[in-house]
Amino acid sequence: MTKFDLAGRRVWVAGHRGMAGSAIVRRLAREDCELVTATRSELDLLRQADVEEWMKERKIDVIFLAAATVGGILANSTRPAEFLYENLVIATNIIQAARTTGVKKLLFLGSSCIFPRMAEQPMREEALLTGALEPTNEWYAIAKIAGIKLCQAYRRQYGCDFVSVMPTNLYGPGDRYDAEGGHVVAALIMKIHAAKMANNPTVELWGTGKPKREFLFSEDLADACVFVAKNYSDEMFLNVGTGHDITILELAQSIAKVVGWQGTFTFDASKPDGMPRKVLDVSRLKALSWSASTDFETGMKHAYEWYVANRA
Numbered sequence: 001m002t003k004f005d006l007a008g009r010r011v012w013v014a015g016h017r018g019m020a021g022s023a024i025v026r027r028l029a030r031e032d033c034e035l036v037t038a039t040r041s042e043l044d045l046l047r048q049a050d051v052e053e054w055m056k057e058r059k060i061d062v063i064f065l066a067a068a069t070v071g072g073i074l075a076n077s078t079r080p081a082e083f084l085y086e087n088l089v090i091a092t093n094i095i096q097a098a099r100t101t102g103v104k105k106l107l108f109l110g111s112s113c114i115f116p117r118m119a120e121q122p123m124r125e126e127a128l129l130t131g132a133l134e135p136t137n138e139w140y141a142i143a144k145i146a147g148i149k150l151c152q153a154y155r156r157q158y159g160c161d162f163v164s165v166m167p168t169n170l171y172g173p174g175d176r177y178d179a180e181g182g183h184v185v186a187a188l189i190m191k192i193h194a195a196k197m198a199n200n201p202t203v204e205l206w207g208t209g210k211p212k213r214e215f216l217f218s219e220d221l222a223d224a225c226v227f228v229a230k231n232y233s234d235e236m237f238l239n240v241g242t243g244h245d246i247t248i249l250e251l252a253q254s255i256a257k258v259v260g261w262q263g264t265f266t267f268d269a270s271k272p273d274g275m276p277r278k279v280l281d282v283s284r285l286k287a288l289s290w291s292a293s294t295d296f297e298t299g300m301k302h303a304y305e306w307y308v309a310n311r312a
Helices: 019-028 048-058 073-078 080-100 135-158 184-198 218-231 248-259 283-287 296-310
Strands: 010-014 034-036 062-065 105-109 162-167 169-171 202-206 215-217 238-240 264-268
Touching: 010 019, 010 048, 019 062, 019 169, 019 218, 048 080, 062 080, 062 218, 073 080, 073 135, 080 105, 080 135, 105 135, 105 218, 135 162, 162 218, 169 184, 169 218, 169 296, 184 202, 184 248, 184 296, 202 248, 215 218, 215 296, 218 238, 218 296, 238 283, 248 264, 248 296
Parallel strands: 010 034, 010 062, 062 105, 105 162, 162 238, 169 215, 202 264
Antiparallel strands: none
């Protein structure tokens, strides 16, 4: 197993205010490294010259590339240009600047939506580019695939130690609580909490409630990212998940239990379901001796407590 020491390194978490990035920041506090961050007002990731100059001045050694324009099915389908352009530019600017400024290690965060809509389940890393993408998130997926391929290409051509991880659906503190632009867990926490506060007896779910999804606690993802940065150096990206999935209805029922709402769910079948099933094969990462440690109910309690304290 390749060993890369983070001790004494200047480590930049790009996207440190997002759910994944903020979790990585918290996890890196346990490493003997110097943490570097930049807000959007301090550094515009869409401007390549600015990114390169900023990195050169700060002598960055390691990058965790968690910055992205993100959202759920509605956001993806109504803002395709933003999702494709901004995510492409963020990835290309940072990866190129990492090469020109001599960054020693870069870890790129992809997304499980990169896999074909009808990929064999659980989805193995080798399934990439073997079929058509899910139309409801293809714009984001194409940008993330490009980021993975950039890391592979820079490794091949320039010998850069750039690696990628492929997280499954995330939830946890710092999630984007936006009824129209957020991911499914955040959207359901908002809906069910609102129903509890208003004593509403029903909550409507998009689609049929039958699609199956896998969910990973953000703190577990952060631990995996640090583990991979320290212990992995290869071209193939690594899936990061639990290897277990549940239906959207089961997800809603689990959130209702944590929130303390006792009602019934209705369904708007006119809304899209997305991929029928999405669960990752995590055997590669398990073979390296890492697996998720947070059970779903414990993670969901942390996510809900953060929402009540910070957003509700």
